[in-house]
Amino acid sequence: MTAPLLNERDIAFMLYEFLNCESLCERERYADHNRESFDAAIATARSIAERYFLPIRGKVDRNEPRFEDGRVVMLPEVQQAVQAATDAGFVSATADYDVGGMQLPLAVAAAANAWLSAAGSTTIGYLSLSSANASLIEAHGSTEQIAKWAAPLRSGRFAGTMAMTEPGAGSGLADLITRAEPAGDGSYRITGNKIFISGGDHELNDNIVHLVLARVKGAPKGVKGISLFIVPKYLVNDDGSLGERNDVALAGLFHKMGGRGHTSTSLNFGEQGGAVGYLIGEENRGLSYMFHMMNEARIMVASGAATLALAGFQYSLNYARERAQGRLPSCKDPHSPPVSIVEHADVRRMLLTQKAYAEGAFALCLYGAQLADDQHTAADAETRDAARLLLDFLTPIIKTWPSEQGPKANSLAIQVLGGAGYTNEHPVEMFYRDNRLNPIHEGTTGIQSLDLLARKVPMHGMAGYQACLKAIRETIAEAQTLPPLAALGGELEAALRCLEETTQSLLTAMGSESIDRVLANSVSYLDMFGQVVMAWIWLKQGCAAQQRLATAQGNDADFYRGKLQALRYFFAAELPKIQHWSNLLKNLESSAFEMQDAWF
Numbered sequence: 333m334t335a336p337l338l339n340e341r342d343i344a345f346m347l348y349e350f351l352n353c354e355s356l357c358e359r360e361r362y363a364d365h366n367r368e369s370f371d372a373a374i375a376t377a378r379s380i381a382e383r384y385f386l387p388i389r390g391k392v393d394r395n396e397p398r399f400e401d402g403r404v405v406m407l408p409e410v411q412q413a414v415q416a417a418t419d420a421g422f423v424s425a426t427a428d429y430d431v432g433g434m435q436l437p438l439a440v441a442a443a444a445n446a447w448l449s450a451a452g453s454t455t456i457g458y459l460s461l462s463s464a465n466a467s468l469i470e471a472h473g474s475t476e477q478i479a480k481w482a483a484p485l486r487s488g489r490f491a492g493t494m495a496m497t498e499p500g501a502g503s504g505l506a507d508l509i510t511r512a513e514p515a516g517d518g519s520y521r522i523t524g525n526k527i528f529i530s531g532g533d534h535e536l537n538d539n540i541v542h543l544v545l546a547r548v549k550g551a552p553k554g555v556k557g558i559s560l561f562i563v564p565k566y567l568v569n570d571d572g573s574l575g576e577r578n579d580v581a582l583a584g585l586f587h588k589m590g591g592r593g594h595t596s597t598s599l600n601f602g603e604q605g606g607a608v609g610y611l612i613g614e615e616n617r618g619l620s621y622m623f624h625m626m627n628e629a630r631i632m633v634a635s636g637a638a639t640l641a642l643a644g645f646q647y648s649l650n651y652a653r654e655r656a657q658g659r660l661p662s663c664k665d666p667h668s669p670p671v672s673i674v675e676h677a678d679v680r681r682m683l684l685t686q687k688a689y690a691e692g693a694f695a696l697c698l699y700g701a702q703l704a705d706d707q708h709t710a711a712d713a714e715t716r717d718a719a720r721l722l723l724d725f726l727t728p729i730i731k732t733w734p735s736e737q738g739p740k741a742n743s744l745a746i747q748v749l750g751g752a753g754y755t756n757e758h759p760v761e762m763f764y765r766d767n768r769l770n771p772i773h774e775g776t777t778g779i780q781s782l783d784l785l786a787r788k789v790p791m792h793g794m795a796g797y798q799a800c801l802k803a804i805r806e807t808i809a810e811a812q813t814l815p816p817l818a819a820l821g822g823e824l825e826a827a828l829r830c831l832e833e834t835t836q837s838l839l840t841a842m843g844s845e846s847i848d849r850v851l852a853n854s855v856s857y858l859d860m861f862g863q864v865v866m867a868w869i870w871l872k873q874g875c876a877a878q879q880r881l882a883t884a885q886g887n888d889a890d891f892y893r894g895k896l897q898a899l900r901y902f903f904a905a906e907l908p909k910i911q912h913w914s915n916l917l918k919n920l921e922s923s924a925f926e927m928q929d930a931w932f
Contacts, residue, residue, distance in 0.1 A: 335650035337381065337450040338642055341891055343374070343443050346695055349876045351702050356437045361709045370440045376420055377444035384413035385452035392455060393762050396592035397534070399585045404534045404595055411536050414458050417448055418488035423459050427466070431486045437709075438701035442635055446694070449636050450643040453766045455593030458491055458531050460632050465492025465543055468625040469562070472613045480572070481541050481562055491537040494625050495526040495544040495563070495599065502528075503779050505545065505619065506554040510601065512546040512561060512609060521606025522546055522563050525583070525598065532597030533565070533582040539574060540565040544601065545622060548615050560618030561609035563601065579607040590765030630731040630774045631704070635697040637738035637770040641690035644745035644763040648686065651749055651758075652679050673748075682744040687894070688870070688902045689741040693734035696869050700730040722803060725788050725796030726865070728780040733862040735770035736777060742767050781858035782851060789835060797835070804828060804868045811871050814878050816896075820903050824867050827910055831864050834914045841920060852925035853916055860913035867907045874899040 347353045353370065356362045388409045397406040417423075425441040427433025436444070448456045466485035470478055484490040501508040510524025522544055526532075533540065542563045551557030567575035581603050586596040601607040613621055652674035659668060660675060673679045703726070706719035742764035746753035754761050771777050789797045804824070811821035838857065841850045877895040884892055915921075 335647045337378075337386065337646065338446060338639075339646060341887075342691060343446070345876070345891070345895070346698050346873075347439060347443055349880065350695060350873055351439055351698060353437060353439055353702075356705065356709075359709050359711065361435060362437060365436070370436070373425070373434060373436055373440065374444045374447065377417075377422060378447040380413075380416050380420055380422075381447040381451035384409075384416045385448060385455065388413065389451060389453070389759060390756065390762070392452075392593040393590075394756070396587060397585060397595045399582070402582060404582065404585065404597075406534065406595070410455060410593060413452060413455065414536050415488075417456065417459055422448065422456075423463050423466075423488050424486045425463075427463075427486055431470075431483060433486065438705045439698045442698055442701045446635065446639045446642070449639040453593060453640065453762075454591035454636070454769075457591075457594040458534070458536060461494065461531050461629070462488070462490070462492040462537075464625045464628045464632065465494065465541055467628060468543060468621065469541075469612070471624050472560075472621045473562075477562060477610065477612065480568060481564075484539070484572070485541060489537060490539045490541050490564075491531060491534070492541045493529055493531050493543065494622065494629065495529050495532070495542045496622065497528045498525060499527055503776060505558065508545060508547065508558065510544065510546040512548045512559060512611075513606065514548070515606075515608075518610075520546075520548070520561060520609045520611060521602065522561060522609040523602030523606050525600050527598045528586060529597045529599055530594055532595060532599050534595050538566075539568070542580065542599070543612075543622065543625065544609060545618050546609070551616055555619050557616055558618040559615045560612045560621045562612060563607050563609040567608060579604045588769060590762065590767070591769050626774060627727055630727060631697060631700050633770050633773045634693070634700075634731050634734040637734040637767055638690060638693035638697050640763045640767040641686065641734070641738040641741035642694055644742040644760050645683070645686040645690045647758070647760055647763075648745035648748035648753075649674070649683055651752075652683060655749075679748055682748050684898060684901050685905075686741040686744050688898045688906065689737040691873075691895075691898065692866050692870050692902065693737055695873055696730055696866065697734060699869060699872075700726060718799065721792075721796050722799045725800055728784040728788060728858065729862045729865050731775065732771075732777050732780045732858055733866055735767075735773070736859075736862075738770060739764060739767045777858065778855055781854035784861065785838065785854045785857045786847075786851060790839065800865070801828060801832070804864070807868055807872050807875065810875050814875060817871070817874055817878055820871060820874070820899065823903055823907065824864075824871055827864050827867060827907055830910060830914050831860060834860065834917050837918045845920065849920060849922060849925055853921055856913040856916050860910045860917070863907060863910050863913075867902060870899045870902045 354367050357365050392407060392410060395407050397404050421434050424433035425436045425444060426438055429435050462485050466482040469482040485492050496505060498508050498510060512520040512522050515521050524546060544561045544563045545558050546561055547557050548559050563580060564578055565580055567578050569575050579602050581600045583598040583600045588596055653672055655673050656670040657673050658670055660671060700723060703719045703723035707716050707723060710716045710719060742760060745760040746764060749758055749760055752758055808821040808825050811817040838850060874896055877892040881889060881892040
């Protein structure tokens with residue numbers, strides 16, 4: 333069965349009608365661009381996806397990388413596909429022209445990467461992590477480090493990783509024990525073990541640049557004593573040529589339920605006395621530097637989750653239109669031909685739920701990308717600061733909502749295909765397995781919930797929280813000028829008041845109750861806030877669709893009606909769930925908190 337990877341019309345809607353990305357061309361950074369150049373970049377990504385990644389998608393899933401004689405062995409076709417995307421510039425899609433970049437807006441680059449992700453899934457992580465690695469070095473490294481390490485990352489000669497997790501310190505980075513000792517020549521010697529390092533070893537590039545968190549001898553305990561180091565697989569000479577192998581050893585590969593195109597490694601640093609590392613910035617500020625890459629990676633994970641949900645939706649929709657089976661309950665004639673299963677109400681329910689989850693999640697990610705652009709390129713400081721504040725607040729929600737709802741959408745895609753859905757004849761079961769990694773990648777859902785409730789809501793005098801509510805109310809006001817959407821605007825306003833009451837209840841409880849007890853249901857708060865944010869994102873899409881429906885004809889009119897129907901479905905079937913979460917939170921529901929280990 334041939335199914336489209338993504339809906340080209342929907343991507344155009346999100347970029348040009350929902351976000352108005354063409355207006356970015358008025359900014360100095362994007363003055364050389366126009367809609368045609370944006371579309372050309374996206375078309376190039378689509379062509380590479382369909383030519384190089386899509387034909388090997390199933391083969392990569394069935395033939396994961398192997399650990400043999402101390403090295404990684406993988407399908408040669410992976411290198412061909414990654415090289416094609418690298419040669420086309422997608423490691424540096426958003427980077428400056430003077431480092432070989434395309435200087436694309438982040439939202440446009442995200443749309444282009446969506447085609448690669450839909451076809452290659454986590455295989456494009458080699459490119460994405462290299463880009464994020466280079467961005468961190470460019471932001472916090474010295475001029476020499478940028479030239480020596482970031483430039484080869486941008487060109488695709490080197491690849492990049494982020495090396496944080498240790499066997500005894502996963503999400504609890506305060507407990508990491510990897511050591512760094514000054515060598516007396518400005519470099520350090522790194523000793524320790526890191527696990528679950530994505531892209532940690534392979535032979536797709538000439539070199540791999542690891543960004544490693546480590547603790548310098550005598551540093552303060554906890555996260556305040558963490559520093560960040562560049563630790564290459566191969567040392568690099570002053571003329572840029574590769575030197576000897578650094579003391580970084582591949583200890584083995586992890587074999588995950590999905591994401592099999594991207595190596596997951598265990599790395600030993602310093603088996604022969606210490607790996608050479610180069611300090612980024614100042615000692616003991618490593619975690620703040622790493623957050624530059626982590627936040628970019630969190631939005632990358634969310635975008636990947638949304639894209640897999642979109643791909644599963646498109647595939648199951650195409651299948652439902654082609655697969656004939658059964659008759660409607662109202663049909664009493666056994667001799668009548670079977671109908672396409674898309675005619676069955678429950679199949680339409682599953683498809684509409686997928687549409688609401690997948691298109692909503694992708695719109696949220698693109699909105700986050702636009703905020704990231706605004707914080708760097710908006711014309712005035714006030715707009716830049718406002719975008720930075722709102723993006724920082726929304727990041728836990730942007731990371732979590734797509735990564736939690738994306739696998740649910742993929743599960744429904746499997747269900748639409750029925751018995752065929754869980755066979756590897758179709759890719760939907762692979763989409764689900766790949767996507768199930770994302771609620772864990774780059775900070776689990778529980779960690780994001782603690783970040784939202786304990787940090788992001790109260791910080792800066794609740795400024796980020798208030799900015800988010802203000803932005804939502806601006807969309808409500810717009811919806812109430814459009815008669816078909818006015819009632820939905822009222823429903824979102826009621827949901828917002830419920831969220832405010834719940835938030836105030838929790839903040840009050842933090843002053844009088846055990847903080848552990850209050851935060852015991854933090855995931856419910858994240859779920860609740862995320863659902864309100866997604867209702868807002870759908871209402872924003874609905875406003876754009878409603879304004880254009882009056883003059884639309886044919887397929888365009890059907891497209892806008894589909895958007896509006898998904899909006900109505902989300903408000904009817906999904907938004908009311910916040911009442912349940914609100915009740916749990918305001919009552920400080922404590923069953924799990926009070927449960928004892930021995931009782932299990």
